[in-house]
Amino acid sequence: MDxxxxxxxxxxxxxxxxxxVAGKGDRESVLLKTVTPNRxxxxxxxxxxxxxxxxxxxxxxxxxxxxxxxxxxxxxxxTS
Numbered sequence: 001m002d003x004x005x006x007x008x009x010x011x012x013x014x015x016x017x018x019x020x021v022a023g024k025g026d027r028e029s030v031l032l033k034t035v036t037p038n039r040x041x042x043x044x045x046x047x048x049x050x051x052x053x054x055x056x057x058x059x060x061x062x063x064x065x066x067x068x069x070x071x072x073x074x075x076x077x078x079t080s
Contacts, residue, residue: 018055018070026050 021030025048032044059066 021048022070024048 024030027047027049029045029047032046034042034044036042055070057068057070059068
């Protein structure tokens with residue numbers, strides 16, 4: 001997968017998605033443009049539900065699994 005001739009991996013896609021929805025509130029909608037394996041373009045409406053399905057990152061550390069919200073992740077990056 002690529003975007004404007006730049007190869008993208010899943011981490012890059014996830015970071016771009018999180019940046020795109022960062023200013024959206026609970027129950028707001030976003031449009032996703034997808035391409036199926038046979039190259040058909042589909043547009044999907046996704047309604048955010050931060051109450052029941054909050055965004056967080058799971059990371060494996062030496063101490064075990066760590067769960068962080070995007071704001072905690074940003075804070076950790078700015079202090080390191």
